[in-house]
Amino acid sequence: MKKLLMIMSIVLIYSCAFAGTPPEAVKKAFLKKFSTASKVSWGKESPKEWEAEFTYEGSKVSANFSEDGTWLETEREIKIDNLPKGILESVKSKYSDWKIAEVDKTDSSKHGTIYEVDLKKGMKSKSLAFKEDGTSIKE
Structure with missing residues (x-):
């Protein structure tokens, strides 16, 4: 049981420590699609998917990318x-x-x-x- 808790703790610490830094391919794809975005924050949507939350053209927007930088979706409140x-x-x-x-x-x-x-x-x-x-x- 202690071993399981230790493994879970390590996974949690690892995922929290690196959740805000997407791969270079994701950052490049994001900048190409949303070059004027501001107030960008990153998080993991799933193990192989990154989500950026940001301001774009005066709106709050979120966009998701796969780990290789492929754009998946963009959502904005209207x-x-x-x-x-x-x-x-x-x-x-x-x-x-x-x-x-x-x-x-x-x-x-x-x-x-x-x-x-x-x-x-x-x-x-x-x-x-x-x-x-x-x-x-x-x-």
Whole structure:
């Protein structure tokens, strides 16, 4: 048991010590894609994926990269008014008694553009996702 605790402690210390320093390939890919980013902080999204949180063009943004520097996705909070009209109308008609709490736009190398809409109703919350054309992909 002591040996297991010691191994877990070493892994935790190692991951915390190096979590803020992405590989050079990731840093280069990030700078190429977001050259004017400021207030950048790095963390590990998973063992082989890095996430940068930063300010870009006046917005708070996060972007994920694989260890080899391949861009995976970029997510930013957007105003409700910037949600495509079809998505907004769909949400308002199906969830008229819910309040839109937050809207995120995610551009992904794998899935294209996805809009996530977080709803609140009292103590309940719900998260929806739509393709750019308004097709619901998560309800």
